[in-house]
Amino acid sequence: MSKMDHRIPWCTSEDWQGVTRFFHAMTLDLNPALVQVQTLADQIRQAFEALSDPMDVLCNATCMACGDICCKKATIWYDFKDLVYLHFAFGRLPETQIKKVLDKTGTPHCMHFTETGCNLSRLERPFVCTWYLCPTQKQVMTSHEQGPDHTLLETVDHLKMLRHQIESEFCRISAGKPHPKQGKTPCRI
Numbered sequence: 001m002s003k004m005d006h007r008i009p010w011c012t013s014e015d016w017q018g019v020t021r022f023f024h025a026m027t028l029d030l031n032p033a034l035v036q037v038q039t040l041a042d043q044i045r046q047a048f049e050a051l052s053d054p055m056d057v058l059c060n061a062t063c064m065a066c067g068d069i070c071c072k073k074a075t076i077w078y079d080f081k082d083l084v085y086l087h088f089a090f091g092r093l094p095e096t097q098i099k100k101v102l103d104k105t106g107t108p109h110c111m112h113f114t115e116t117g118c119n120l121s122r123l124e125r126p127f128v129c130t131w132y133l134c135p136t137q138k139q140v141m142t143s144h145e146q147g148p149d150h151t152l153l154e155t156v157d158h159l160k161m162l163r164h165q166i167e168s169e170f171c172r173i174s175a176g177k178p179h180p181k182q183g184k185t186p187c188r189i
Contacts, residue, residue: 008077010097023087026174033173034088040166041088045123047159051130052122054152062136063117070134071113075100081163082126084170089123098126127163131156 010016027034063069077098078086087093100108112120122130133141141152 007075008097008099009079011077011099013096016093016097019083020093023083023093026170027087034170037084037166037170037173038088040162040169041085044085044159044162044166045089047155047162048123048130051152051155051159055122055130058133058137058140058152059117061140062134066134066136069109069113070129070132071118072107072109074110074128076110076126076128078126079128081167084166085127085163086124088166094124127159131160 010019063071078094083093099111101111102108110118112118112125118125118129
């Protein structure tokens with residue numbers, strides 16, 4: 001584990017393999033019970049698809065000219081909600097947890113950052129890469145004649161709600177709990 005990755009969960013190969021085995025085992029053991037989780041993953045994927053073009057336009061207008069690119073300064077990783085979504089949306093997890101790597105000058109950045117932006121599709125990025133809007137992006141959004149793109153902001157809020165639901169449902173099932181009428185089920189992973 002590098003010094004840059006000390007805060008990232010599942011950053012060792014062994015840990016990542018364990019997470020992958022866990023999701024694979026859950027899918028095999030509880031397949032019929034996971035229908036709602038699969039439905040939520042499909043809804044999340046559709047919301048990401050709806051956001052993809054408007055977010056790409058916004059990022060193309062702001063990110064590459066930015067002197068403080070998030071992909072370079074921020075430490076990004078897949079969180080548990082990302083993993084649940086990715087496993088059920090694509091039937092697999094990414095090959096590794098996201099980590100920082102060094103460019104030619106020795107500057108750390110996200111392993112998926114390239115000179116033209118992210119090499120992951122919006123559907124496969126950690127959610128933080130979509131929900132975080134920097135001050136410049138917010139300014140661009142509000143400077144349009146029609147005002148802020150409320151559809152984009154509403155879709156991001158909808159994604160937040162769906163991510164909470166998919167995590168709660170998956171944790172309830174993985175804990176072997178019956179469907180609750182109300183309340184939250186803690187995740188025991």
